[in-house]
Amino acid sequence: MSFEVDIAVERDEASVTAAFSSGEGITALFGPSGAGKSSILEAVAGLVRPKRGRIVVSGRTLFDGKEGTCLAPEGRACGFVFQDLRLFPHRKVRDNLLFGHRLASDDRHILELDDAVEFLGIGHLLGRMPRTLSGGEAQRVAIGRALLSGPRFLLMDEPLSSVDAGRRDGILSVIERIRDELRLPILYVSHDRAEVERLADTIVPIG
Amino acid sequence: MLTAVEWEILLLSVKVGTVAILATLPVAFAIAWLLARKRFPGKIVLDALVHLPLVLPPVVTGWLLLLAFGANGPVGRFIEAVFGQGLVFRWTGAALASAVMALPLVVRAIRLSLEAVDRKLEDAARTLGAGRWRTFASITLPLSLPGVMAGAVLGFARSIGEFGATITFVSNIPGETRTLPLAIYSALQVPGGEDSVTRLAILAVALSLGALAVSEWLVRQSGGRKGSHVL
Incomplete structure (x- = not known):
């Protein structure tokens, strides 16, 4: 099993619950905007502490309310591609890409900088500051930064939202290659049915 | 250009201002961080205490310092016992008075810049494997640095x-x-001292403008973004 999740997350005034387990490949959380899909990703990443429940990824327990287990975000080895990207504005693209890479031990690396740069086609961007990138460029850098941090799984929150229609196909095939070539389990959030149907091996409706 | 006495006054002012701001910065940063990021009982009290020098008559602040750090004050006696010398009638005491007076301004500037740092970027750093301390050093601190510098210059000018x-x-x-x-x-107390007052006043203006210029230069060096400039 890749993802075994059964949690309740407190969010503003409402509470979001999710219970699913999924095999290899891409698990899509699918539902309307505001249903709490992002909160579930944040709980899996350790940025939000669930009220109760259990999160296990590839056999590793990240959170268990009953046992009191709750790994810190930096100990979870998740590559999080945020909806709003969150590239560090004061660091060049190269330093953004290498931020997590430098912190992860060598045996956790699944890609080196050169591989990632070629894989994503972002070699010409390395010296640029994030604010000078287009939506699609910034999206690929964000994916690269997550991949280079030595992740054991990926969390992707609406990764096509900041990409214009013409570039979507390119990003989609990158995501498929991550699944097929790097064989990383991916938890994928989207409200777009066509996108989910193309990518997902397991679909989990939320809300 | 300057007489020996004027040089002495200028150098003393710069020394007092520099020591005051160097002493204030870490304290101000810690307080600003607590006020910007943490919820704790007594937060309002801390906020009010920090702002006290801004609203009290400075003479009262000086008198309170005298009570605490004077030869008979509890802190003053401790300092004299440890260092063999107190702060009263000494330039270090002048630096302490300046530091206390500058504190509210510096805390304000740093607090605003800390509140402007996007916490989501810190979350992103955590997911990339950075612990709390590294996240602070590589994301929070550099992003708030222009505000820290602006606060330092403001505090220095206040000290002067x-x-x-x-x-x-x-x-x-x-x-x-x-x-x-x-x-x-x-x-001003000396009959016929107007010339001397004029010269010293010009010196004060030059020193303040110099501090502003240094701050602009620092902000530019750090690749400061719009909004972080004092000017």
């Missing part, structure tokens, strides 16, 4: 201008505690 608390706490001793404002005040 400090009068009331200084004269109350450490008196007006030539060569030891007579900084620019105190020297101007003294010159």
Whole structure:
């Protein structure tokens, strides 16, 4: 099993619950905007502490309310591609890409900088500051930064939202290659049915 | 250009201002961080205490310093026992008075810049494997640096201008505690001292503009973004 999740997350005034387990490949959380899909990703990443429940990824327990287990975000080895990207504005693209890479031990690396740069086609961007990138460029850098941090799984929150229609196909095939070539389990959030149907091996409706 | 006495006054002012701001910065950063990021009982009290020097008559602040750090004050006796020398009538006392007076301004500037740092970027750093301390050092601190510098310059300028608390706490001793404002005040007391007042006033203007120029330069060096400039 890749993802075994059964949690309740407190969010503003409402509470979001999710219970699913999924095999290899891409698990899509699918539902309307505001249903709490992002909160579930944040709980899996350790940025939000669930009220109760259990999160296990590839056999590793990240959170268990009953046992009191709750790994810190930096100990979870998740590559999080945020909806709003969150590239560090004061660091060049190269330093953004290498931020997590430098912190992860060598045996956790699944890609080196050169591989990632070629894989994503972002070699010409390395010296640029994030604010000078287009939506699609910034999206690929964000994916690269997550991949280079030595992740054991990926969390992707609406990764096509900041990409214009013409570039979507390119990003989609990158995501498929991550699944097929790097064989990383991916938890994928989207409200777009066509996108989910193309990518997902397991679909989990939320809300 | 400058007479020996004027040089002495200028250098003393710069020394007092520099030591004051260097002493204030870490304290101000810690307080600003607590106020910007943490919820704790007594937060309002801390906020009010920090702002006290801004609203109290400076003479009262000086008197309170005298009570605490004077020869008979609890902190003063401790410092004298440890270092063999107190702060009263000494330039270090002038630096302390300046530091206390500058604290609210510096805390304000740093607090605003800390509140402007996007916490989501810190979350992103955590997911990339950075612990709390590394996240602070590589994301929070650099992003708030322009505000810290602006606060430092503001605090330095405030220190250079400090009068009331200084004269109350450490008196007006030539060569030891007579900084620019105190020297101007003294010159005003002397018949025919107008020329000397004018020269010292020009010096004060030059020093303040110099501090502003340095801050602009620092912000540019750090690749400061719009909105972080003092000017």
